Amino acid sequence: SSGINAEYGVRPLVLMGTMTHKFSKRLVKDHPEMFTYCLRFTTNQTVEGEFLRHCTKEEVMARCGKEGSLIDCQRKKNEFYYVTREEVQRVSDNGKHCVLEDANTYTVDQLQKAGLHPIVILVKCKSSQEIRTVRNCSSEQAVRTISKSNKLESEHPGKFTAIVSGSRCDEIFKSILSAVTTHRESLWLPIS
Secondary structure, three states: HHHHHHHHHHOOOEEEOHHHHHHHHHHHHHHOOOOOOEEEEEOOOOOOOOEEEOOOOOHHHHOOOOOOEEEEEEEEEHHHHHHHHHHHHHHHOOEEEEEOOOOOHHHHHHHHOOOOOOOOEEEEEEHHHHHHHHHHHHHHHHHHHHHHHHHHHHHHOOOOOEEEEEOHHHHHHHHHHHHEEEEEEEOOOOOO
């Protein structure tokens, strides 16, 4: 029902598991009317992009001073990348799913605490050959990738709105779209 959507806005999307960068980029590229990224803040002055804004660590911490405002913070090669509640909400308010890249279970917890109720999809590719082809990696790396997705599923039961799996990327992508469509208008909240 659209009542839930009206009350909570368009839910952010978190993809976890296998080859999520590929699927995130394809969602935003193929369906820009439904998906986009939110603005991320970074201390890295050497990277640029439509969805990146340079800032100091102090500037972001000041912005995130109030409880629940910082959704995600990641450190990569001594540089920080931040996502704030306000930027995720801005995407939702514009009627699109905010696709959060590199998200982890901490990110999901922060989104829940902020009342943003994400759609969290675990992506599992069953074919090590498909992973090897897409990621240009060794058989061992592909098997480790499959193992990581299985571990995520076993260590975090109940964390995922949906689990999609397949042997080919096109099949998995269609399953992701279907899962988002299915859960776009519904919201299950735990009894507290």
